[in-house]
Amino acid sequence: MSAPAAQTPAPTPAPSARDRRRWARFLVDERAEARLYRQLASRRTGEERAILESLADAEGRHEAHWLALLGGEPKRLPRRSLDTVVLGWMARRFGWIFVLALAQNAERRSPYDDEPFATAAMAADEKIHSEVIRTLAARGRRRLSGTFRAAVFGANDGLVSNLALVMGIGATGVASQFVLFSGIAGLLAGALSMAAGEFVSVRSQRELLSATEPNDDAHHALSDLDLDANELALVYRARGMSEADATARARRVIRVAQGIETAPAITSPVGVPDDHEVVGRAWGAAISSFLFFASGAIIPVLPWMVGLSGLAAVITALVLVGTALMLTGATVGLLSGGPPLRRALRQLGIGFGAAAVTYALGLLFGVTLG
Template sequence: MDSHVTPTNAQISRWRRYLANERAEAAVYRELAHRKTGEEREILLALAESEARHEGYWRDKLGDYVGFPRQPDLGTRFVGFLAKRFGSVFTLALMQTAESRSPYITDVDASEQIAADERIHAEVVRGLATRSREKMSGGFRAAVFGANDGLVSNLALVVGVMGSGVGSNFILITGMSGLLAGALSMAAGEWVSVKSQNELLEASTPRLKANTLLPELDVNANELVLVYRARGLSEQEAVAKADEEFSRIALERAIGLNSEESSDEDDTLGRQHTPANSEWAAAISSFLFFAVGAFIPIIPFLFGATPVVGAIIATILVSGSLLITGGVVGVLSGKSPLTRGFRQLLIGIGAAGITYLLGLTFGAVVG
């Protein structure tokens, strides 16, 4: 800090907050690094070192005004809590958002270097978060989206039927029917989708094994080159790859190794060992997740609530659930969980409102 310039109280307070946040963010990256191995671990530790340098910058700037350590911002503390107790996907997604909104970009007291660092950190964390999202189980995403579909569709159904003027028992029966119909439809659709995908993968998987065919091929004609070129290699790459395989076969013959004894994994013609997803697992999970979401709107009617009271309670329960599922989707996509939560809430309440008006209209026409 320049000894000839005395910082204002506002500057001291802001710098102390920056110092606390940098210290906490470095701790978050170290905590995440403990859960990783290899390259990801190295990247996270490098980010922690960078945050430590930023911490040193603000400590030097404060000088004698550094004072006692203070608590970081609530948001930074929350990210630290997630880093210690949960997986890295949510933590990295929140850190991505935090790095993207760094106050250093507009703060004249921050050096250009650390402002640039924060922008780069945002891209680094974005890359790490993308890796984690790709590794995340598809079942988890199916749980979030399946439950969300059940919440919205069955709330709309229950409120729409209520608007037509029917009694609680009829609403409960309708809600249960909607739960079963929707869950079965989701399960059937997921089964067909995954089954079709597996069949396409199977159709694209080579049936021929190199360990049985290569010894029989004409080395001079070298038709193996055509196989590699058909799979996307350039002519040069295909020739080099084919020569390599024929050399291997010649070596095996020289040492008396039977090609049929080669490992099944050694499939030169490009067998794709992509594990197929189970269509039954996908169908069952879709059924359960949708059913859980669709069950929430009918809870009050299970306890004998009147149509109006039941619809109000159901709307409140579903609203809270939509905020949660929308927030989770927001975190996973690197967006504001609050914004995504309210967006999901508006969609759900909007669908329920429309079906309620349709129910009123239908009830008036029939009545």
């Protein structure tokens, strides 16, 4: 019985006008992304700059792919997508961590997974790019997380707590001057409380980390240790090394300390990350907590400060605070790599929910006292 004849693959259909328009769109977006990475790289140094430039080079390879399919530079190119325009504008004006967080979301939505004319390597590149951007953004978040956390939470606490306070006081029907005084008192009390609490919290965390880090107290005794019977290996085992590796390392450190070997000893801690940068500094966190709580807490009081009263003051306060809550919520969402609109609406719901409860209580007490 003869072997079946090999089947020839079906010919690739000729690209349509819609395909060519889509390729042109990909070409424009790849160029914009490469330009974005080069702009960000120009503001960095060292390894981060090299990584961003490599990402730009990779986008250049994708650009060459679409140019080849198009048969050269098209006479007319579509406009860049709104995402790339916004990212490019922000890259020139805002901090690079903020832009990387936005780029992380953009890279996560790869258009090549279902694109028949994109290679598998291109789709894989986009997934790797997303992880590289996420890692770079995480580096930046580590550098600002302590103070940034205090600032954002301080502003949100100020917005929500003082809005709830003035809504509750105002609903009782008291004079506008009393609402204003209550709001300013709430601002100062809350800001001072936040600053003190943040200072104690961050200082305690740093002291705890310092207590758990290795030190060099026993370094001067290394040369006096017995090479064959000593407990130095236990130090390295306690830091996470295996028994064999710990023993070998201990012998080498002692031999170097005793002058038997000339190679430098490895004395860096094992398995103990430097978390001080993540925690932040106590005074920085305290001052930012005070300032940002105050900046958030003053917004609900502004209508009464400019002379408004009654329903007009309440509505104005709700509009101002609602806008601020959505902005802070969206900012946290962007920097954390989450959906900004969902975070903004969540923050708005929390703030207005608290204000609704205290306003209802204020109405109840106002009726009771009246």
